[in-house]
Amino acid sequence: MQVTWDPEDGGEKRVWQFKEGDILRSDAELIEKHFGGEWEHFINGLRIKNAKARAVLLWYCLKTEMKEQGHSVKLRFDDTPDFRMRQMVVEMDSDELRELYAQIGRTKMNEDTREAFDAAYQRDLQDAMIREGKAAEGDLLTLSDALVAVPKGD
Secondary structure, three states: OEEEEOOOOOOOOEEEEOOHHHOOHHHHHHHHHHHOOOHHHHHHHHHOOOHHHHHHHHHHHHHHHHHHOOOOOOOOHHHOOOOOHHHEEEEOOHHHHHHHHHHHOOOOOOHHHHHHHHHHHHHHHHHHHHHOOOOOOOOOOOHHHHHOOOOOOO
């Protein structure tokens, strides 16, 4: 997924690639600790624009950037900059969304929650496919169409 943070205060706009499958277990555990939930819920939290998930992701991206630049000071979660929700954009690609649906879609939900989840997923996947040039604006994507290319999970 592509993560864009624009501080809007004259600070440098940053863009990172966050690949959930490439995260070390130890980092995933820290992310879960600061998020206060399981990995899959954190990833879904990013999709639904959960404020805590986005704050944890910003902390992780900044912390990783500092480490890659050779900084010896580590960024504590409490030192993560505050931000307006519009300043942070997280865009999942269609494959990431399909994989997320395959993971989260297996969990038990009441009927209303399932309908809301399916509708939001369908809308997000449609937007991703338009961004990727795999669908045109105005194409109507059904949930069954969306599931056609779900990657096989572990």
